[in-house]
Structure formats: C-alpha cells, structure tokens
Amino acid sequence: MPRFFYPGDNYTARAEAAYLLTTGKFGIDFNHRDALKGFVENRGQYFFENVRKQKFFSKYGAGCTFLYLPPLVAEFLYSGKLDLIQNSSSLLFFMNLYNICFAMVFAGYLYAITGLYCKRTWVRIIFVLLSIYTTYLWHYLRSPTYEVLQSVPFAGFYYHLAKFIRRYNEGTTDDDGTWLHLTASIGHLFVLVMLKTFYILLLGVVAIFAFIAGEGHEPLFRRIYSNLSRNLKRYLLYFVVPSTLLLVCLLFLNWYKFGSPLELGYSQHKTPEGLSNDRFSTKFFYDALKGFFLKPGNANIFLHYPIIILAIFGVRRFLKKYPMDFWLCVLVFAVITIPICHFSVWVGEWCYGPRLLLWALVAISIPFIETLQIMVEKGLKIINILFCILAISLLGWSFNMQVNVNSLHYFVWYYVDGLFRQVHDERIDSYFSNVIHRGKIYGDILSHARGQKEFFPLRVAKSRLWQNKTALNYLEAFITHQAKLNYLLFSN
Known part of the structure; x- marks a missing residue:
C-alpha cells in the first residue's frame, strides 16, 4: 500500500x-x-x-x-x-484497502480469463502474477487513482464477451445463460464508460462479435443475417436494450453536467495558444506510433509490458486454437490504440508508462498464456531452456524496474528532472533524456539514499557548483527528500 x-x-x-x-x-x-x-x-x-x-x-x-x-x-x-x-492518513488507508479489493477482483477475473485457454492451474496463476508484477500494471493497481477503478469493469467486459463467443460457438444459443454473458459484458462496459467516456468505442467491438459469433465457413454477411433471423428477440433483449440504456445514460449525464449531450467535458481546457488541450488530429499519429512502438522511453509499450514480446511466440498457436478470441484481442487493442495515437496528449501527461494504453496491452498480451504452455510442453529441450533463461532475464529486469518505480513517489522523475536540468550541463541532460526506463533513475536515487552510489546528476552538479554551498546543500536535501519510500508500512 x-x-x-x-x-x-x-x-x-x-x-x-x-x-x-x-x-x-x-x-x-x-x-x-x-x-x-x-x-x-x-x-x-x-x-x-x-x-x-x-x-x-x-x-x-x-x-x-x-x-x-x-x-x-x-x-x-x-x-x-x-x-x-x-x-x-485515514482516508489514504481506506483508499488503499479499496484498491486492494479492486486488485483482487481484477486478479480473479484475469485468472478466469486464462481458464478459457488453459486448464493448468499453476500456469494460470503464473500468468496472473507475471502480468501484474513484471509490468507497469502493478503501478496502477496500487496507485489511488482512476486506473484501478477501471480494472474490474474492463476485465469483466472482456471475460463475459469471450465467454459469450465461446458458448455461442458451441451451439448453446437457446440457453439464456449464453446471452446473459453478452448483457454482463455490456454491463461491465457501462461502468467503464461511466468512468471514462472514451471506452464507448468498445461498444462497437461488442456489436461486431455479437453478430458474427458462431462456427462455420459461411460468408460474413450471411452469418450475420442467419444469426439475426434465428435470434432476433434475444439480440433485442440482451444487446439492444442494455446498449441503448448505456447510450441514454451517457448522453443524459453529459447534458446534466456539461449542458449538452455531446459535450464530453474537455472543451474548456485550452493551451496558451487558445487551442483545445485535448484534441484529435492525424498530425499526432506518427510521433505517437514511434513513441509507443519504436523509441525507448516512458511511452514504449514493450519496455513497460514486456510479456507482449513473449506473447508473440504463442500467437500462431493461439490463433489456430481460438481464432475468434485472437481477433477479439486484436480489435480491442486497435480500437483503443489507433484513436489514442491521434490524441494531442497521447503520452498521458504526467504519468508512468503509456497510461492511456494500459487496458489495450492487457488485452493484446492474452496469447502469452499459450507461450507459457509451450514452454511447459517443450520441457528440457536445449532451445526451450535457452528461451526460458531469456524470458526469466527479461521479466526479472522488468520486475526490478517496477520495484524501483513503486518504491518512490509517483512523480519523482518529474521533480528531479525539472530541478537538475537547471544546472545546465549536457551530461545531466543526457542522463535524463537517454534513459531507457525511468526505473533505472529511481534505482539510482534509491542507491544514493542507501549510501551505495552517489546520484550521478548530483555528482556532476558538485563539479560545477562547488563554490555554491547553498545550492549543493539544497540539492542533497532534495534528493534525500525524494528518496522517501512510497510504502505505507515498513517505510523510512
């Protein structure tokens, strides 16, 4: 906590x-x-x-x-x-307990999701633990902010939609339990949209898979027509009614709070140039794409959710075994990621990791469960042992980065970066600008606090400001203050 x-x-x-x-x-x-x-x-x-x-x-x-x-x-x-x-302090304690409840339910849902693709209990548990503790998901499940509130509705949305698809494909279309999973998915999405309007886009994902569900090789539009003709009343009751309720509630709340059903609440925040601070444009797409997928740094999805890299090795088998689920993962990822790449604040403002893509990455990482099963089945083959060593090294490094980041205040990087850049030294600027993962800087601050290694920017500042004792004393005191551990219990 x-x-x-x-x-x-x-x-x-x-x-x-x-x-x-x-x-x-x-x-x-x-x-x-x-x-x-x-x-x-x-x-x-x-x-x-x-x-x-x-x-x-x-x-x-x-x-x-x-x-x-x-x-x-x-x-x-x-x-x-x-x-x-x-x-x-009492409110923080209550919020921490609240977060733990959300995190536990989310972990339960994640475990249930893996049950759709794997029967080995211990493999499923490993998937859940690695998904949380070796990625930046851990940071947002413990932080008293909005993301932890979104965790359960998102996981419930995915689980119940995947369960509906599975049961529909098995031919249980006459069972109301099958259709209740569709309604439950929309119900969880309802909560998610009430938390963040952007996720209304996922209603389109529900609609697509609700209408194309089913086994067979008939053409797409014929399948949709066949589904509607056979189950029209159920589609109206279990899909159209809850979806309409979601949209009506959203439009009503927008009207009540902001004066217009189509006002989302973001239009009043302007930049110094008079532009909307939160705006969409194709001109942001290229930079966002590079930031998320190519450039190292705080926005890179592979650095902050490395199990995606390992999930790639399970994609082929996952696609073969669960084609509909695979495209569900891909579509959820695309529906969230593509619009965010057109967003002016795609970096997520002050935050750790690609905050706005958190749930997209949870979805696209699901084939990692297949990678784990392949690793188990290959046993002691040399190539598998080497792969396991590489996977453990990658996830071990990421776990260390998460521990470093979660050990200090959420915004330490911004505070320290902003102060030490005022020294105006290229070595300090390079230290902050070229770091692959912010967890490295957090680790350096922790090492300095433990007396293991002097913080590099402070050492450089001492060489430049050695005559200004007041400034140096302030910098040292500042680093000591920022090194306070972000743990409610057993903290310094």
Whole structure:
C-alpha cells in the first residue's frame, strides 16, 4: 500500500463525491471556489464550469465520483468530517484497502480469463502474477487513482464477451445463460464508460462479435443475417436494450453536467495558444506510433509490458486454437490504440508508462498464456531452456524496474528532472533524456539514499557548483527528500 496520495485528476472526483455526501447535491457550487484553489485556477483543467447551473463538475466520468463514495463514507464515519480536498492518513488507508479489493477482483477475473485457454492451474496463476508484477500494471493497481477503478469493469467486459463467443460457438444459443454473458459484458462496459467516456468505442467491438459469433465457413454477411433471423428477440433483449440504456445514460449525464449531450467535458481546457488541450488530429499519429512502438522511453509499450514480446511466440498457436478470441484481442487493442495515437496528449501527461494504453496491452498480451504452455510442453529441450533463461532475464529486469518505480513517489522523475536540468550541463541532460526506463533513475536515487552510489546528476552538479554551498546543500536535501519510500508500512 502506498503512503502518498496520487496528485492530480482523482482529486476532482473525490471532491465532487465529498460534496455529494455532505450536501446531497451533485456538482460543487461556485461559492466553494476557494476550497478548490489550485484545481479551478486553470479553467477546464480539472473541473468543467457550468455557468448556467453555477456549479463545478468533475470533467471526468460520473462513475469516478460514485465509486469514490465508499472510502469517503468510511472516512466520514471514522473522522466525523469530510473536506472537499481531504488528505488525511485515514482516508489514504481506506483508499488503499479499496484498491486492494479492486486488485483482487481484477486478479480473479484475469485468472478466469486464462481458464478459457488453459486448464493448468499453476500456469494460470503464473500468468496472473507475471502480468501484474513484471509490468507497469502493478503501478496502477496500487496507485489511488482512476486506473484501478477501471480494472474490474474492463476485465469483466472482456471475460463475459469471450465467454459469450465461446458458448455461442458451441451451439448453446437457446440457453439464456449464453446471452446473459453478452448483457454482463455490456454491463461491465457501462461502468467503464461511466468512468471514462472514451471506452464507448468498445461498444462497437461488442456489436461486431455479437453478430458474427458462431462456427462455420459461411460468408460474413450471411452469418450475420442467419444469426439475426434465428435470434432476433434475444439480440433485442440482451444487446439492444442494455446498449441503448448505456447510450441514454451517457448522453443524459453529459447534458446534466456539461449542458449538452455531446459535450464530453474537455472543451474548456485550452493551451496558451487558445487551442483545445485535448484534441484529435492525424498530425499526432506518427510521433505517437514511434513513441509507443519504436523509441525507448516512458511511452514504449514493450519496455513497460514486456510479456507482449513473449506473447508473440504463442500467437500462431493461439490463433489456430481460438481464432475468434485472437481477433477479439486484436480489435480491442486497435480500437483503443489507433484513436489514442491521434490524441494531442497521447503520452498521458504526467504519468508512468503509456497510461492511456494500459487496458489495450492487457488485452493484446492474452496469447502469452499459450507461450507459457509451450514452454511447459517443450520441457528440457536445449532451445526451450535457452528461451526460458531469456524470458526469466527479461521479466526479472522488468520486475526490478517496477520495484524501483513503486518504491518512490509517483512523480519523482518529474521533480528531479525539472530541478537538475537547471544546472545546465549536457551530461545531466543526457542522463535524463537517454534513459531507457525511468526505473533505472529511481534505482539510482534509491542507491544514493542507501549510501551505495552517489546520484550521478548530483555528482556532476558538485563539479560545477562547488563554490555554491547553498545550492549543493539544497540539492542533497532534495534528493534525500525524494528518496522517501512510497510504502505505507515498513517505510523510512
């Protein structure tokens, strides 16, 4: 459990939830502007200003507000008070417990997903553990922010849709249980969309696989026609009705909060040039593509989710055994990734790893379960032993990077980078700019704190600023402060 709150977006939903609990009103009245100081100074960055209603609304999904109610209720019952911006140690503890509940349910869903493709219990457990602890997923499952809230609805969305496809292909179309999986998938997607409107795009994925499901080699459009003609009432009841409910609720909430059904809450946040801060354009696509797939650094998907590399070796067999599931993984990945590549803030602002692609990477990594099974079946063959050594080395390195990053405050890299670049030394600039993984810098800070190795930028600063004792003392104190461990228990 972390010892620090996660600065930024989640404060808005927590403030809105606290106001809802203490006043019974949805949306924060303008006369509480002073209590939100720092979050309303830059118009539209965190809150949408509804002038007609004279209220601040969190520009993020209403689901974030409602899902923050349980830990805030616990805090109110424990402390007897609840501020809009509450940062008490007891609230952090309740939020940590809340996160653990979400993480456990997510792990359970991930384990259930592997059960669709593997019967070996221990292989399934290994898949879940490696997916969490050797990737940046660990960071977001423990951080008190929005991503952990999205974990369960996303996993439930995938599991129930895959289960529907499996049962439909097995010919159980007359069983209502088959169709309830389709509705359950839409239900989980409903929660996901209430948390982040962007995921409404996944409703198209549900529609595609709902209508093309089934075994056989008949042409695509004939299969769709055949499915509809045989099961029209079930499609209306289990797909159209819940999908319509999702869309109506989304449009209503947009209208209530932002004044228009088509307003998503992001239009008020402007750049210094007057452009929308959150905008879509093809001009971002090339840079995003390079950042995600080619260039080393904080956005690279292979560095932050390395089991994708190993999943490649299981793709061929996974495709042969589960073609529909394979294309489900690919389509979920594409539907999330391609639009994000056209997004002005595709890097995810201040964050660790390619934050906006987190669930796309979870989906596309599922063939890794087949890689694990191949490794088990090959046994003690030399080529398999060598492959296992390489896999263990890769994932061991990534695990070490995750430990380093999770050991310190979420934004240490930004704080340290911003300060030491003011020394104006090429060696320091190169140190921060050319690092392959930020976990390396976090590790260097930890080594400095343990007295094992002096932090390189500090050593360079000493050689340049040796006459300025005040500046050097400040830099040393700063590094010591940033080295505080981000663990609630057993921390320095």
